[in-house]
Amino acid sequence: MFYEIKAKSHVRVPPNLLKDNIEEAVLKRLNETFEGHISQDVGFVVFVSEVLKIGEGIIVAGDGAPYYYTEFKMITFIPEMQEVALGKISDITNFGAFINIGPVDGMIHVSQTMDDFISFSKTKVLVGKESKKSLKVGDSCRARIIAVSYKDAENPKIGLTMRQVGLGNLKWIEEDLAKKGDKKVKKEKEK
Numbered sequence: 001m002f003y004e005i006k007a008k009s010h011v012r013v014p015p016n017l018l019k020d021n022i023e024e025a026v027l028k029r030l031n032e033t034f035e036g037h038i039s040q041d042v043g044f045v046v047f048v049s050e051v052l053k054i055g056e057g058i059i060v061a062g063d064g065a066p067y068y069y070t071e072f073k074m075i076t077f078i079p080e081m082q083e084v085a086l087g088k089i090s091d092i093t094n095f096g097a098f099i100n101i102g103p104v105d106g107m108i109h110v111s112q113t114m115d116d117f118i119s120f121s122k123t124k125v126l127v128g129k130e131s132k133k134s135l136k137v138g139d140s141c142r143a144r145i146i147a148v149s150y151k152d153a154e155n156p157k158i159g160l161t162m163r164q165v166g167l168g169n170l171k172w173i174e175e176d177l178a179k180k181g182d183k184k185v186k187k188e189k190e191k
Contacts, residue, residue, distance in 0.1 A: 002102070003076050004049070005042060008187060009033075013057070014065045022068075027051050030072055034102075036103075040150040043078030043101045077102045079148050079158050084167070089139045091122040099141055099160060109145060113116035113162055133172055140170045 011033060016024040017088030029031040030048040037045040050073045079085075079101075087101035096109040110118050113135055115126030126135040135141075144167060147159030 001080050002046070003043075003078060005076055005088055006052070006071065007034075007074055007075055008069070010067045011070050012063075012065050012067050012109040018066075022054065023051050024085060026054055026068055026070055027072075030070065030074075034074060038150075038153060038156060040153075042074075046077060046103050047076045048072050062145055077104065079104070079106070079145050080149065081145055083119050083145045085145060085160070086140070086142050089135060089137050089141060092120070092126060092135065092137055094120045097126065098141055099134055101143070101158070101160075104156070104158060106143065106145065106160040108160045108162055112146075114168060115163055126164065133144075133169065136157045142167050142170065142173065 011024070011026055011029045013025050013029055017028065020028075027048060027050075030051070031148070034045045035047050053071040055069035057068050059066050074092070084100040085099075085129045087099040087106070089097050090100045090105055091098040094110070096107055098105045098107055098166060099170070103150065110120070110126065113126055114128050114131065114133055116131045116133065118126050118128060120126055124137060127133070135140060141162060143160035144164060145158060146161050149157040151157070166173065
């Protein structure tokens with residue numbers, strides 16, 4: 001889920017940025033500092049969107065740059081258990097698929113891709129033996145978050161599943177809905 005979070009921090013503005021508008025310089029430095037930051041508390045920082053308040057600058061002895069106390073808003077992504085996410089397949093391996101769900105890739109283990117025996121081809125495609133459904137890089141998919149781990153803060157892990165009605169490759173979902181629609185029309189004609 002994406003959130004807008006209010007935060008406070010001191011930010012160092014190097015002398016070469018002092019020629020710019022101070023609010024623009026502070027916003028630039030905040031984005032350089034926080035964009036891409038990952039923590040369990042705020043999730044994945046996408047970007048700093050707005051500076052709310054800039055205090056007076058202070059200079060630390062031996063450093064020619066002022067430090068400003070700032071209050072600001074940032075956009076973050078915090079993956080939540082059971083959340084349904086939409087994304088694109090970014091890579092396929094023999095053990096599963098990686099799906100980009102915003103600022104991060106989640107992993108779908110091969111056993112969680114579909115209700116079928118799965119084969120992996122050298123062309124990086126997962127194919128269901130009976131259903132003939134395929135999954136390849138670039139496919140748009142809907143998946144549910146089933147695991148989130150910040151054990152390695154630099155590389156958090158997100159586990160996903162597509163084994164549920166309404167989840168999976170969007171093409172599969174459309175085909176399933178079309179089949180249901182055809183069955184409904186057929187039943188109405190029989191009446």
